[in-house]
Amino acid sequence: MNKWSLRGLIFSALFAGVMIALSSMKVDLPFSTVPITLQTLAVMLAGSILGARYGALAVLIVLGLTAAGFPVLAGRGGISVLVGPTAGFIWSWPFAAALIGWFAQRMTQNRYTFTKLLGVNVVFGSLLVYPAGVAWLAHSVPSLDTLYKALAAGMLPFLPGDFLKAALCASVAAGVWKVYPIERIVGSRKASAWSSSDSSAVKGQ
Template identity: 75%
Template sequence: MNKWSTRGLIFSALFAGVMIAMSYIKFALPFSAVPITLQTLAVMLAGSILGARYGTLAVLIVIGLAAAGFPVLGGRGGLAVLAGPTGGYIFSWPFAAFLIGLLAQRMKQNNLTFVKLAFVNFIFGALLVYPGGVSWLAYSTGMDSWGKALTAGMWPFLPGDTVKALLCASVVSAVWKVYPIERILDSSHGVWLDEEKARVIR
């Protein structure tokens, strides 16, 4: 776990590509500068499938490419985008991916796996992102009340975030059955114990 694995780095790059692709699926809201996108779903998936280290790296790759001017955020890029109304959400993503991944790595698979994954992804992949996102949205657009900021940057997105968390939990539960997270975290020592349906790192 102390060394970076080639497998993990490859998956980080692949998930960065997934996140970029999902950023193009977006719907603008007439009353908000924040669009509805699938980027948060990509962050949830990255943390849950890749773990804290590689999930965070995948998100940082996308942010780094955006900072360098590449159009990786729904066809846009550059420092102006990162400093724009959605910047608070974007810079919250690495923390979300890290915490989701950290808990995913410690999560034991059982009959409650889906419920636990859904809860973790909603709390850390959605709710955790809002304080920074809404605060920066209010500041960057000059909103004069928290009510307006929450209406433009949080309330309309909660139902969709709930669906994303449930979808992520469903996908990850299925993935873990055939490709447990240890295979990414430690390609040389991760083992899958089929008889006990447990995951062990030696």
């Protein structure tokens, strides 16, 4: 296992700042306590560009600052945010960043890079956060007493935006990789069946 690097730690801190900046852009919805924000885009970018460890660390830095009372999540801070109605989504973010990063570290760059990144970010950056997020939301808000009400308040309206965020992240990450490959942050690229099959496909073209 590669050691933690100063470069990776610095990038984690920088991406924590990116997440704080993006979280300030929000739109409150009249029918839900869950606002539309760009926080999940920051989570996707952290995992895709920094890899598993440093991407998750960037998110954990923000959560730590939130717990300490700093208003860094959409202008809010304190323990109440981390146990409030949206806590299920928030606590899913480090796992989402780690899983996105895990797969990103095992990808090779070819003509399918965007598609692979898009798929990984849709699955782990969007769909992964909803089971815990919606369940905790329904637990915290008594009026959400049916599955449909919980999904309508915490999931269904956000899916189109999540897909757009995943597409934007995939596009940005694919571009970044061309000038600053992910292995420069995480160390040597880890081998996988996915990477091997991609390499074989490129050689056969």
